[in-house]
Amino acid sequence: MSTFELVEGADARRPRRRTNEERSAEMRTALIEAAIESLCEVGYAKTTTQEICRRAKATSGAIQHHFGAKDELLLATLDFLTEDIQRRLASFITKKGTLERRCRALVQELWEAFYGLQRYMAVWEIAIGSRGDPIFKDRVLQQRIATLKSCEELWRRTFGITERDPREKVDSMHFTLSFLRGFVLYNVNFKDQHFIQSQLDILTATLVRILGARGSKTARHKRRLRK
Numbered sequence: 001m002s003t004f005e006l007v008e009g010a011d012a013r014r015p016r017r018r019t020n021e022e023r024s025a026e027m028r029t030a031l032i033e034a035a036i037e038s039l040c041e042v043g044y045a046k047t048t049t050q051e052i053c054r055r056a057k058a059t060s061g062a063i064q065h066h067f068g069a070k071d072e073l074l075l076a077t078l079d080f081l082t083e084d085i086q087r088r089l090a091s092f093i094t095k096k097g098t099l100e101r102r103c104r105a106l107v108q109e110l111w112e113a114f115y116g117l118q119r120y121m122a123v124w125e126i127a128i129g130s131r132g133d134p135i136f137k138d139r140v141l142q143q144r145i146a147t148l149k150s151c152e153e154l155w156r157r158t159f160g161i162t163e164r165d166p167r168e169k170v171d172s173m174h175f176t177l178s179f180l181r182g183f184v185l186y187n188v189n190f191k192d193q194h195f196i197q198s199q200l201d202i203l204t205a206t207l208v209r210i211l212g213a214r215g216s217k218t219a220r221h222k223r224r225l226r227k
Contacts, residue, residue, distance in 0.1 A: 028066050028076070030056040035077045039122040044129025071136050074126050075143060081123055082147045085114050089154040099159075103207040106158070107176070107200050115180040116196075124184065148174070159211050172210040179203050 018026075034056035038047040049063050049070050056062065067073040092106050114120060127144070130137040155161070155173040183199060 024066065027056075027058060027062060031058060031063060031066060031073060032077050032080050034058075035073055036081075036119050036122040039077075039125040040118050044125040047125070071133075071139070074130075074136075075139060077122060078126060078140065078143050078147075081120070082143075082150075085110070086147075086150060086154060088114060089151060089158065092158045093154070095158075099212050100204070100208050102158075103211065104204045107180075107204045107207070110176075110180055111183075111196075111200055115184055120184055124181075148177075151177070161211075166213070169211055169213075172207055175210075176203065176207060 031052060034052045034054075035047060037055055038051050042051070050060065052070075052073070053060055053062050063070060063073050067076060088109055089106075092102065092109075095102055095105065097105075126140060130140045152170055152173060155170060159169065161169045180203075183196075186196070186199075
């Protein structure tokens with residue numbers, strides 16, 4: 001074996017050095033995860049830049065370097081969690097099966113892999129904690145509005161909802177997410193899995209009724225009047 005081949009083999013075994021972009025992306029993710037952890041464990045008021053950097057094992061200027069300010073980090077945290085739920089909704093667009101089976105799978109997925117996890121409390125903490133800062137509160141609100149609009153489109157595609165369908169079929173998404181967001185508080189205080197599952201079953205059954213209906217009550221009433 002030649003000296004060149006020995007050197008080439010050693011280079012192949014040597015770990016690849018991360019690029020600056022990769023290191024930056026890893027630190028951004030570490031800071032976001034640290035913010036989520038802090039928000040869930042000590043709350044909004046105690047989630048300071050120092051606390052986040054301590055948990056991320058980063059220098060004190062890391063947040064300013066990667067995000068510019070703490071508020072920008074918190075908005076990036078909301079975006080990070082938002083992308084998670086959007087990925088989960090998008091994964092159901094191509095799912096096959098009966099309406100009841102798809103609704104049940106969707107509700108279980110959203111609860112078990114997102115809303116039912118402690119990390120979702122970070123969203124609550126930011127939404128409630130931002131009330132003391134009108135400017136930041138408005139930015140959080142605008143982010144939530146944009147999120148819901150995007151989720152509406154995914155919901156339409158998942159269940160084949162068209163513009164001719166009754167509005168309540170789209171509104172069933174808002175009902176579902178509101179239910180799961182509120183149910184997070186039950187999960188924090190009462191960890192009765194049988195009770196939780198019974199409530200998810202009720203949500204599933206309600207979704208099936210709404211999405212399986214051929215028309216809204218208003219539309220059916222108008223058709224009866226025309227007769």
